[in-house]
Amino acid sequence: MGLCYKLFRADVRPHGSEGMDVEGLGKLARWDRPPRAHVGSGGFDPWFVGTSSAQEASPAQPIWTVPEIGALPSNTYGRLVRRGRDLITATYAYIGPEVADRAKRFAGNNLACSNCHLQAGTKKFGIPLFGLFGAFPHYSARSGAQITIEDRINFCMTRSMNGRPLPAGVPEMQALVSYIKFLSTGVSPGQLLPGMGTGKMPELDRAADPARGETGYANACVACHGPDGAGIRRSLPTTDLGYMMPPLWGNDSFNDGAGMARLITAANFLHFNMPHGVDYLNPQLSPEQAWDIAAYVVSRPRPHKAGLEKDFPDLLEKPVDAPYGPYADGFSEQQHKYGPFAPIRAAIAKLKAEQKGTPAPR
Numbered sequence: 001m002g003l004c005y006k007l008f009r010a011d012v013r014p015h016g017s018e019g020m021d022v023e024g025l026g027k028l029a030r031w032d033r034p035p036r037a038h039v040g041s042g043g044f045d046p047w048f049v050g051t052s053s054a055q056e057a058s059p060a061q062p063i064w065t066v067p068e069i070g071a072l073p074s075n076t077y078g079r080l081v082r083r084g085r086d087l088i089t090a091t092y093a094y095i096g097p098e099v100a101d102r103a104k105r106f107a108g109n110n111l112a113c114s115n116c117h118l119q120a121g122t123k124k125f126g127i128p129l130f131g132l133f134g135a136f137p138h139y140s141a142r143s144g145a146q147i148t149i150e151d152r153i154n155f156c157m158t159r160s161m162n163g164r165p166l167p168a169g170v171p172e173m174q175a176l177v178s179y180i181k182f183l184s185t186g187v188s189p190g191q192l193l194p195g196m197g198t199g200k201m202p203e204l205d206r207a208a209d210p211a212r213g214e215t216g217y218a219n220a221c222v223a224c225h226g227p228d229g230a231g232i233r234r235s236l237p238t239t240d241l242g243y244m245m246p247p248l249w250g251n252d253s254f255n256d257g258a259g260m261a262r263l264i265t266a267a268n269f270l271h272f273n274m275p276h277g278v279d280y281l282n283p284q285l286s287p288e289q290a291w292d293i294a295a296y297v298v299s300r301p302r303p304h305k306a307g308l309e310k311d312f313p314d315l316l317e318k319p320v321d322a323p324y325g326p327y328a329d330g331f332s333e334q335q336h337k338y339g340p341f342a343p344i345r346a347a348i349a350k351l352k353a354e355q356k357g358t359p360a361p362r
């Protein structure tokens with residue numbers, strides 16, 4: 001148990017997450033990819049460690065596991081949480097652009113939240129939705145203001161889902177929030193779980209290359225996501241059953257204001273999650289392949305979100321990989337889109353230091 005515990009602690013080492021996430025929680029809750037020691041020592045994964053070993057390891061650091069939705073009673077609360085889970089995994093069937101009730105057409109595409117928030121928001125480094133409820137409300141650099149969990153969901157509604165916001169009072173929003181809250185059951189205030197976000201792999205010191213990525217895409221992705229990135233529908237000719245393989249670009253995809261349209265987010269998501277089925281313990285794409293393929297995906301056409309220039313009112317807080325201006329640092333949109341990012345970070349650090357009236361560290 002001592003050994004397991006040590007490995008687990010290694011896994012939860014936080015690191016600075018500059019540029020990874022701009023919604024606040026990410027600033028606190030990003031972890032390096034766990035050391036390979038995990039795999040070498042029999043694929044140990046803190047995810048699967050039960051409570052008893054946790055107690056043996058250290059009563060002060062309980063190991064958390066995803067709560068079991070099937071164990072909820074069939075009462076009003078249990079039904080609400082289950083409905084929230086369904087909204088995550090079959091979003092298109094409840095609030096998609098083709099549902100019968102026009103008033104419920106909130107999403108603008110036929111994606112499901114769980115196409116990106118993998119395994120209904122429970123997969124480590126698959127942008128999980130667990131353990132984050134207590135971090136809201138918090139400051140969002142994107143809006144330059146405090147945001148609630150409802151506001152954060154609506155960022156994904158208007159960007160990843162290319163739709164319109166869900167009003168706070170509608171039952172669908174209440175169900176989504178209840179499910180996300182349920183996924184934080186047993187997480188104490190301020191506790192940071194391992195596996196948040198998309199993970200973090202080393203960056204390239206060159207710009208990521210969409211042309212090389214196109215070749216990688218043809219090898220590793222095209223069989224599922226298609227040569228035109230349009231994915232595979234479950235029921236042709238309609239999309240009412242959503243996608244078997246979700247689209248990566250084109251009209252029915254996320255828009256250019258979405259997190260997945262940013263290179264750092266997309267590349268890490270690919271490295272730790274694609275081709276479908278891989279996870280952070282056994283990635284298949286090398287970091288270099290993931291950067292180049294992500295560059296190809298973000299270079300493809302997708303819906304445009306109006307008003308993006310108003311994002312990140314403090315431009316020094318804008319993520320280095322935001323693919324749209326304006327920027328405070330003088331680097332081109334091209335370099336913000338494909339990197340390399342280290343020179344941009346250095347320029348921003350310098351500007352921040354100047355703002356504080358102190359000379360920049362060299």
Ligand code: HEC
Nearest residue numbers: 020021025111112113116152153156160197198254259260
């Ligand atoms: C196209 C991919 C995609 C889809 C679809 C999507 N999201 Fe997201 N979501 C993201 C990304 C990327 C982030 C930011 C993660 C990061 O920065 O590491 C995010 C962040 C979030 C967060 C905040 C997580 C945190 O760590 O603070 C919530 C809550 C959320 N999404 C809810 C939803 C809901 C609900 C839906 C469906 C209505 C949805 N998302 C659909 C990609 C997506």
Ligand code: HEC
Nearest residue numbers: 114115116119220221224244245246247248274275276293
């Ligand atoms: C074996 C089929 C398969 C392969 C190969 C595959 N994917 Fe996926 N991909 C999926 C499925 C299925 C999902 C949705 C996951 C879910 O809903 O649980 C997905 C989700 C995604 C998403 C997030 C959802 C969206 O619509 O944007 C991205 C981005 C993505 N894949 C990119 C890639 C890239 C790039 C490659 C090649 C490196 C790749 N995938 C290889 C099946 C695959």
